[in-house]
Amino acid sequence: MTESPKGQPQDHLTVQRQALLETLASEQHYHETPTLVYGPHNPLEVALAACDTCFAGGNLERIFKGKSAPRWQVICKGCGRKGSDLVRDRHTASLLWNGVNLQTQCYADLPLFGLAGLTPRDAHNRIRHIRANLVLRIALCDIESQMHNAGISGKKPGADYRVRLDAYLKWCMLAHRLIKVARGKSCPSVKAAELSATE
Numbered sequence: 711m712t713e714s715p716k717g718q719p720q721d722h723l724t725v726q727r728q729a730l731l732e733t734l735a736s737e738q739h740y741h742e743t744p745t746l747v748y749g750p751h752n753p754l755e756v757a758l759a760a761c762d763t764c765f766a767g768g769n770l771e772r773i774f775k776g777k778s779a780p781r782w783q784v785i786c787k788g789c790g791r792k793g794s795d796l797v798r799d800r801h802t803a804s805l806l807w808n809g810v811n812l813q814t815q816c817y818a819d820l821p822l823f824g825l826a827g828l829t830p831r832d833a834h835n836r837i838r839h840i841r842a843n844l845v846l847r848i849a850l851c852d853i854e855s856q857m858h859n860a861g862i863s864g865k866k867p868g869a870d871y872r873v874r875l876d877a878y879l880k881w882c883m884l885a886h887r888l889i890k891v892a893r894g895k896s897c898p899s900v901k902a903a904e905l906s907a908t909e
C-alpha cells in the first residue's frame with residue numbers, strides 16, 4: 711500500500727468522506743432516521759401560502775438585474791410585502807415566503823414527511839431526525855464534489871440530486887417553524903392528533 715504524505719487536502723477530504731459514510735451506515739443513524747422516503751411530492755414545487763398581514767396571495771416574481779442570472783422573490787399581491795431578499799431559485803423564494811407567513815398553514819398538511827396525525831412533539835422529533843440525515847447527505851455531496859474538482863475522485867454527485875436534498879432541508883426548516891407555532895393553535899388536524907395521543 712502506498713502511503714501519501716500526511717496533511718494534504720485530499721487526505722483531509724478522504725478522511726471526512728469516510729467518517730460521513732460510516733455515520734450514515736451506522737446502526738444508530740439507521741435506527742434514528744424515521745424514513746428516507748418523504749412522499750411523492752416534488753420538493754421543488756411549493757404552493758404559496760396567504761400573506762399573514764392582509765391574507766392576499768403571494769406572487770412569485772422573476773427579477774432581472776443587469777446581465778446576471780434572474781433572481782426570484784415572492785411579493786404579496788395585496789400589500790406588497792416581500793417574503794425574502796432576491797434568491798437564485800424559485801422554490802427557495804417560495805419556501806422563504808411560506809416561512810414568514812405561517813398563520814394559514816399547518817405542519818400536518820405539508821405534502822412531505824408524513825406529519826399528518828402526529829402531535830407537535832412527535833412531528834418535531836420526526837423532522838429533527840430527517841433533517842439530521844439530510845445534513846449528512848448534503849455534506850457528503852459537497853465533499854464528493856470537492857474531491858471530483860480536485861481530481862481525487864471521478865465520481866461527482868448529480869447537481870439535481872444536491873438541489874433536491876437542499877430543497878428537502880428547506881422544507882424541514884419550514885416544518886419546524888410550523889410545528890413551533892402549532893402548539894396552542896386551533897388547527898383541526900393537530901387537535902385530532904393530540905386527542906388520539908392522550909387516549
Ligand SMILES: [Zn+2]
Nearest residue numbers: 761764786789
Ligand atoms: Zn399582504
